[in-house]
Amino acid sequence: MLNAKKVLLSMKNINKSYPMGDSSLQVLFDVNFEVYQREFVSILGPSGSGKSTLMNIIGCLDVASSGTYILNGKDISKLKDKELASVRNRDIGFVFQSFQLLPRMSSIDNVVLPLIYAKVPAKERKQRAMVLLNKVGLGDKVMNKPKQLSGGQQQRVAIARAMVTDPAIILADEPTGALDQATGAQIIELFKQLNSEGKTIIMITHDPKIARQAGRIVHILDGRIYSQEEYERIYDEDGVKWTEREERPTIKERRRRRLANV
């Protein structure tokens, strides 16, 4: 069924390493994965797994050391800074953990921001921003500054901003990380709604409960990508290899050892 859909994002043998003095630190190893149009995918991994690096590459904030990355038909690996900026502007809508709204600007001015860089005329900008603010349920808060809004409302403004250029994908980095559980659930609901209306969404998270809300989970661990099935074959739900599970002390055993050490 998935094969019938159009591939929106495709990564082939993506490697990323950072130079560290004489040697280098490899963060991503031969990452291969695809996202189809209208999909809601979550990328799940603990901190240090390389998921931030992967997100930066997906979001065109960073480029891979090797491999091919094709987004919405464009080969990203060959683009310059200037062209990356315009891909970020047109093809990607960012949603950050800490909202990243400009504190001095009203909601509508924050939403309008990407359209300024897209050189959309001022009148049309306002119209498009209004439509989206209404959509996320903040039609009555357009002139409010971020400080006058709750966390959930701020994230809604950020989502409206992410959608305003009608990008190919929405890239959300721990979108519920700074919110309480109930508000976080509302944001996830909003994502689901947007997805059902046809938006492609990629959500990065470390929280399996949040990740399960998406249509598909891609696991990342130690810089390698696993599908749900592969992952379950190798790791238990705590991210420990089945093969190493026997050697792992139980919580009871650990407490016993700790007490013995004192």
Place this chain on the structure above:
Amino acid sequence: MFKDIIKMSFKNLAMNKMRTFLTTLGIVIGITSIIALITIGQGVTSSVIDQLSGLGGNRVTVEITNTTVRKGFTDAEMESFLEITGVDGVSPTVRKNMVYTLVPGETNSNYNVVYNSTTRVMGVNNYYFQLVANDVIKAGRAITDDDIDNATHVVVLGHTLWKRLYGNYNPIGETIKIYNMDFVIVGIMSELVGLDTAGNHSLIVPYTTAMRDLQIGLVKTFDAVVSASEDMDIVVSQIDDRCAEIMGSTSGYSVVNQQEVMDIVVTITDLVLGMLAGIAAIALLVGGIGIMNMMLVSVSERTVEIGLRKALGAKPSVIMVQFLVEAVIISMFGGVLGVAFGAAIAYVASILIGYAFAFQATTVLLAVGFSVTVGLIFGILPARKAAKLNPIDALRAQ
């Protein structure tokens, strides 16, 4: 989009009003001092040149410096200089403080009784009026060549003296006594300003009359007026030869080409002006460093914002332009204010010192252009820093 960038820049500057004000102040001080100094300097220099050059050609001042050898030139000796090719005329000045008398009935002065006083009497010819200033006769006429030839008893009143004796009354045609001789008032001078204001307090008479009838004595100094087309060096050396002949010696007199004096004055004023402008330029430099400092602080304060803007699709060039625009707004605003303040200071100075205030549009353009350049130069480093920020690091900077 450029309009949006400008709008954003103004908003950012308005955010930190105090900081923006202080940074602008640095540029204002720099531009104000440059404009004030240049304008005052130009005004003073042109006034000095006006006074030294006078009308029609160059002047050579001849003076007897050692009066023990010879007391002065006689009338005839002085006129013999006219025989030198290129010398159009001579402008002698003899002066002495003398007693004069106003008699009621002969003249309607402020005094109802016979009034005796002492003032300076100047003996001149028509050149004096041409050389001392433009439009120098307020009423009546100047001393003419006929007056010189006939040694007539006519007098032109200096402006201050006339005011003191007559108020606003026009006494032309009336008679006053100088050294107990009747002189007919034929003219009143306008007020003289600038370097040579001696005429304001004087009774001005034909020099021939002054020498013969008032016995002021011989001419110690006079200006030879030389037509502009002549080779000055040749004329000056001929005047020098003639002096040596009359003096019977090659010393005890001086022959000075006023053009040379003027050149020296201009050179010196230019030098002083250049030095002052240099100091003012240092003030502007410090102002520029102020801009750079403020912009650097602003860039590090707004690291997250810059990162976000880049993530949302702002190209490095757009970020660079935004910060440059902020720097240029400050410097341009400072430049315009500086021009206004500088011009105001120069105007007040022109009234206090007494020279003609002249303000050139080119100075304004130069100053504003200069300050904008300063803004650009000192804005580039911070703007580049902002443009080069890595959005990942910048977003994480929180």
